[in-house]
Amino acid sequence: MPFRGHFNSPQTLASHESRGSRGPAGPGLGGLGREPSAPTRGESLLTEQGATKWADVDPSAIAHNTALVKQLVGAKTAVMAVVKANGYGHGAVPAARAAVEGGASWLAVSSIPEGLELRKAGIREPILNLGYTPPNALSAAVAAKLALTLYDRPGLALLKTAATEIPVHVKVDSGMHRLGAAPEEAIRLATEVHADPHLRLEGFWTHFADADRDLVFTAQQLRVFLDARAALIRAGVTGFITHAANSPATLRLPEARLDLVRVGLILYGVRPARDWHDLPTLRPALTWQTIVTNVVSIPAGQSVGYGRRFTAEQPARVATIAAGYADGLHWQSAERGCVIVRGTRVPFAGSISMDQAALDVAAVPNIQVGDVVTLIGRDGDAVLTADDLAEAAGTISYEVLCAISNRVPRRYNI
Numbered sequence: 231m232p233f234r235g236h237f238n239s240p241q242t243l244a245s246h247e248s249r250g251s252r253g254p255a256g257p258g259l260g261g262l263g264r265e266p267s268a269p270t271r272g273e274s275l276l277t278e279q280g281a282t283k284w285a286d287v288d289p290s291a292i293a294h295n296t297a298l299v300k301q302l303v304g305a306k307t308a309v310m311a312v313v314k315a316n317g318y319g320h321g322a323v324p325a326a327r328a329a330v331e332g333g334a335s336w337l338a339v340s341s342i343p344e345g346l347e348l349r350k351a352g353i354r355e356p357i358l359n360l361g362y363t364p365p366n367a368l369s370a371a372v373a374a375k376l377a378l379t380l381y382d383r384p385g386l387a388l389l390k391t392a393a394t395e396i397p398v399h400v401k402v403d404s405g406m407h408r409l410g411a412a413p414e415e416a417i418r419l420a421t422e423v424h425a426d427p428h429l430r431l432e433g434f435w436t437h438f439a440d441a442d443r444d445l446v447f448t449a450q451q452l453r454v455f456l457d458a459r460a461a462l463i464r465a466g467v468t469g470f471i472t473h474a475a476n477s478p479a480t481l482r483l484p485e486a487r488l489d490l491v492r493v494g495l496i497l498y499g500v501r502p503a504r505d506w507h508d509l510p511t512l513r514p515a516l517t518w519q520t521i522v523t524n525v526v527s528i529p530a531g532q533s534v535g536y537g538r539r540f541t542a543e544q545p546a547r548v549a550t551i552a553a554g555y556a557d558g559l560h561w562q563s564a565e566r567g568c569v570i571v572r573g574t575r576v577p578f579a580g581s582i583s584m585d586q587a588a589l590d591v592a593a594v595p596n597i598q599v600g601d602v603v604t605l606i607g608r609d610g611d612a613v614l615t616a617d618d619l620a621e622a623a624g625t626i627s628y629e630v631l632c633a634i635s636n637r638v639p640r641r642y643n644i
C-alpha cells in the first residue's frame with residue numbers, strides 16, 4: 231500500500247483555530263466539529279505551510295472502484311486505468327497505484343510526459359499513450375517502454391526510425407473523427423506494423439463518441455471497428471488485443487468490453503450520467519474543501535464582488551472563501567452554484583473571482599473565519615458532487631475534476 235500516509239508534497243492548512251470554532255481539517259481527519267487542539271499528523275503538516283484549500287484523495291476508493299469494474303468485466307477482460315490529466319485531478323501516480331492495487335493491469339495516459347511521470351515513480355505496468363507521440367519524444371518513450379498509438383503514415387515512418395521493439399496500438403476511426411485511421415487505412419497500418427522486424431502490433435482499438443447518451447450510435451461504431459478487426463485477422467494478422475470501451479460503454483454495452491476496458495471516470499467514483507446507478511457501491515475518491523477567510527455584515531442595497539452581481543435585498547451576512555477560478559472553481563458557477571458550510575448548503579453571493587468567492591450565509595448565523603467549506607464532498611447530511619458543480623457551471627464532471635488546479639494541494643492520508 232505505498233500510497234497510504236503519503237503526501238505528494240507536505241502541504242499545510244492555514245491555522246485559524248483560535249478564530250473559528252471548528253478549525254480547518256479534512257473530513258478524513260475527523261476535523262468537522264471537533265476541538266482544534268489536537269490536530270492529526272496530516273492536519274498539523276498542512277497547517278504549518280498555510281494552505282487555505284485542499285483536496286483529500288482517497289486512494290482506497292479508487293482501488294475499490296477498480297475492483298468493482300474488474301469484477302464486472304470478468305477474468306477475460308483486463309482493466310486499463312486511464313490516469314491522464316493528473317489522474318483526472320486526483321494525482322496520476324497515486325491514482326495509478328491505487329488502480330493497480332484494485333486490479334488494473336494496464337495504465338493509459340495522453341502524452342509522453344504523462345507516461346514518463348509514471349515510470350519515474352517506479353510504476354512498471356504496461357502504459358499506453360493514447361495520444362500523439364512527437365518525434366522528439368520518441369527515444370524517451372522507447373526507453374520508458376511506453377506502448378504507442380499509431381493512426382497515420384508519418385507516425386509509422388517515425389516508429390520505424392527507432393529500429394527497435396515498440397509495442398504499437400493502431401487506432402481505428404470508427405466515427406469520432408478525432409485521432410484514428412479510417413478502417414481500411416488502419417488495417418494497412420496494422421499489417422505493416424505486423425510485418426516490421428522491430429515493431430510489435432500489440433493492440434487495435436477505437437474510441438466511442440457518445441457512449442453516455444447514444445448506445446445505438448455506439449453499437450454502430452463497435453460494428454465498424456469489429457468489421458475492421460475481422461478483416462485484419464482474415465489478412466493473417468493475429469496476436470494483438472482489441473479495446474474500445476470507456477466508462478459508459480463498459481457499464482452499458484457489455485459486447486464492447488472485448489479484451490480490455492479503458493476506464494477513467496468510474497474509477498474515480500463518478501458516474502457517466504447523473505441518473506445512472508450502475509455499480510451502486512462506487513465511491514467518490516475526492517473531497518475538495520477550503521475555509522472561510524472573512525465574514526462581513528452589509529446593509530440592504532450594498533453589492534458584493536466584481537460586477538456587483540449580488541445586491542443585498544435586506545441586511546446580509548457574507549462570507550468570503552479562499553477558492554476562486556484559479557483553483558478550478560468555475561466562474562460560470564456563481565449564479566447557480568453552492569457550497570456546504572456547517573452542514574448547510576449556501577449559495578454564492580456574486581462573482582467568483584480569481585482567488586476568492588463570496589457566500590450568502592444568511593442560513594448559517596454562527597459561521598466563523600476558519601470554518602471548513604466543502605466544494606465537493608460531504609459535511610453532515612449535505613453532499614455536493616462533481617456533477618453538482620458541473621451542473622452549476624454548465625459543464626461536465628470530467629472538466630470539474632480536471633480543473634482543480636495544482637494550487638490546491640492533494641492529500642492522500644485518509
Ligand SMILES: Cc1ncc(COP(=O)(O)O)c(C=O)c1O
Nearest residue numbers: 312360437476477492493494495
Ligand atoms: C481514448 C480514451 N479512452 C478512454 C477514456 C476514458 O473515458 P472515461 O473517463 O469515460 O472512462 C478516455 C477519456 O477521455 C479516452 O480519451
